[in-house]
Amino acid sequence: MISFLATLGTAFILIVPVELPDKTFIATLMLSTRYKPWPVWIGVTAAFFVQCLVAVAAGKLITLLPHDIVQWAVVALFTIGAIVLFRSAHQSRADEMSDAPTPPPPTRSNLRAATASFLVLFAAEWGDLSQLLTAGLVARGGNPVAVFLGSWFGLAAVSGAAVVLGRVILKRIRLSIVRYVASAVCLVLAVVTALAV
Secondary structure, three states: OHHHHHHHHHHHHHHHHHHOOOHHHHHHHHHHHHOOHHHHHHHHHHHHHHHHHHHHHHHHHHOOOOHHHHHHHHHHHHHHHHHHHHHHHHHHHHHHHOOOOOOOOOOOOHHHHHHHHHHHHHHHOOOOHHHHHHHHHHHOOOOHHHHHHHHHHHHHHHHHHHHHHHHHHHHHOOHHHHHHHHHHHHHHHHHHHHHHO
């Protein structure tokens, strides 16, 4: 039981800091500015549930891939994320500078918000560091159930923080600034990963 809890705790402790500056946090934060918080969190955690299952199932298969290929794929993902975030930040800044009033957000159903959140995060998490880390922990011999629970709880905690902080942050900081910072974080992570190859 102690080994199970230690593995669960290890997965949780490793996932949270990886996801805090990640696109997962940013995507959840952005979704929470468009939809009600609870449906966003439910949709996001449902997507993480499926992604963690896939990562745990793929844990043994990842050990068959050359390490360098996995690392360069991660570099490419971070670089693409940095570019996409930078471009969207530039567009947000242009929208903020325009004199046109911002239209009120359309009313959306809770089911639609949860579904949109699920789809966005489900697509965004493929090949993500947290998914690779989860698979790696299983590949190293970690208890698959403990790794799954620790990873999923970590992702749920980060997305919960993003949902809560999303509205608070955007009341005080422009959306373009948040996106520029996220882009810079992605670029730094891409460089750090490339240097480690």
